[in-house]
Amino acid sequence: MAIQPGIAPSMRTSTRLPLHRGAEPIREGAPIAISYAPSSLNIGARQAPVGGAGRSTMNDTIKLPEDCTDMREVRRGVDATDRELMKLLERRFGYMRAAARIKTDRNVVRDEARKQEVIENARADAEDRRLPFERIASIWDALVETSIDYELDTWDRLRRTD
Numbered sequence: 001m002a003i004q005p006g007i008a009p010s011m012r013t014s015t016r017l018p019l020h021r022g023a024e025p026i027r028e029g030a031p032i033a034i035s036y037a038p039s040s041l042n043i044g045a046r047q048a049p050v051g052g053a054g055r056s057t058m059n060d061t062i063k064l065p066e067d068c069t070d071m072r073e074v075r076r077g078v079d080a081t082d083r084e085l086m087k088l089l090e091r092r093f094g095y096m097r098a099a100a101r102i103k104t105d106r107n108v109v110r111d112e113a114r115k116q117e118v119i120e121n122a123r124a125d126a127e128d129r130r131l132p133f134e135r136i137a138s139i140w141d142a143l144v145e146t147s148i149d150y151e152l153d154t155w156d157r158l159r160r161t162d
Helices: 071-102 112-128 133-159
Strands: none
Touching: 071 133, 112 133
8 A cells, every 4th residue: 555645654543642842742643744845755556767876757656564574565655754854854944943033132042951852752652653762862862962952053043243
């Protein structure tokens, strides 16, 4: 079975707390709205030829992990997932730019309590999904630290008077 664009695959029907304050609870299997640019990858859709080693071709379909039967399908899925992760990171760093714009005091950019909350939420979510939660917490720590550095740099750049 191929992934249908706009539909979150459901492995169980639970509701989890969101990763961030103020977000809606996450319902497994609930339809989600995802908009793709014309050149982006739709998992389960036919792909335009892009050429090059390891790239998708017109006849490629990205399959769910449990439907893969060879390493080529697995690698296509991993590559597609990596591209989607990059889009999500782009959005996350957009929120860091917004935070830098909104915060009037540079000293409030680093919020250790918030950092720990975000990391713990990711750790708990990973544990609920039976993923290597301690390693994912370490990844999240690096992500949050990188986000803080980016926000500080953006805060400084927006207020530079040279």
